Amino acid sequence: MQKPTIAITMGDAAGIGPEIVVKSLADPRVHDWCEPVVLGDVGVLRAAAEQARVPLRLDTVEHAANAHGGPGSAAVLDYGNVDRARVRMGVMDPALGDAAVHYTREAARLALAGEVQGIVSAPLNKEAMRAAGHHYEGATEIFGEMAGTKRYAMVNLLGDMRVMLLTNHMSLREAIDKVTQARVYEKVMLGHEALVDQGMTAPRIAVSSLNPHAGEGGLFGREEIDEIIPALERARAEGVNAIGPIPADTVFFKAKQGLYDMTIALYHDQGLGAVKLLGFGTVVTLLVGLPFIRTSTGHGTAFDIAGTGTADHRNLLEAIRVAAELGARRAREHAA
16 A cells, blocks of 8 residues: 655754754655655755754655655755744744744645645744744644644553643643533543544543542542543443543553553643653654644754754654554545
8 A cells, every 4th residue: 555645844943843853754764654745944954964964865845745755865845934044043933933833734734635644743832933923832723723623632652551631731720720521521532532543442541630639539629529520420421431530640650551541631741741751762642633643742842952963853753653654544444
């Protein structure tokens, strides 16, 4: 079967995105998995390859369908929207934030049109994006807007361990207010549907508690009693194996032992703290609930090391592999 075409967005030019993109595409395995095409600025990418001493030929193409390279080369949809003379590595620039948003929207457009079978995002800088007038929490919300849906969630993949976030980039105060019956139920059902779509027949979905000791019967807070438990009961009534709420100080260790197929964390640092502690290596994020495949790295633009040539590209490489695998699977199912 024909290999899937995977769009890889360059991310913020002042961050590590260009470097980890060229390092990943220099790995010959990428061309076994897919036909990669980078959305970005070819001048920035060539400079990153030179700085990181990566032997990679970058060829500009007019359309994603023309992305037929091989080991040692990569195709680029060059938007030419970065003034390299003004790029300062590790420095926030609204113009670069605007360019990164453009790559993100273009990738979604290509996926919705069926021109690519998956998207991989190198990190954009949220401060730069917002300074350019794009008021999103992150790239996730851009993809949701482009797809015309608000029913989506980010899942962190650590091998067989999966962690979904109920809330993402917002204050803790705001996140607590969003722990509602409706939202918990929606994420449980979304997680269940995503895992069934990946071939599981009866996935086990665990939900973390918000309060210590899962609220201790209301002694330490009533969110578990008033919001989480009713949502799980509703899901179970519909045949979903929803488990919890389970205290956050134990649920992720149990998940790492394989007791659950997915764990839902209630706020960003609750889930990401566990992911980074238990990951011990590559972490990939998968956006579920959208009509296309999208993965990304489990980290940001790393302005502190941008331009040094020392960025670790393994998370992006794994994100490409996962997107290619899922994209190929979906293509087979649609062809059947």
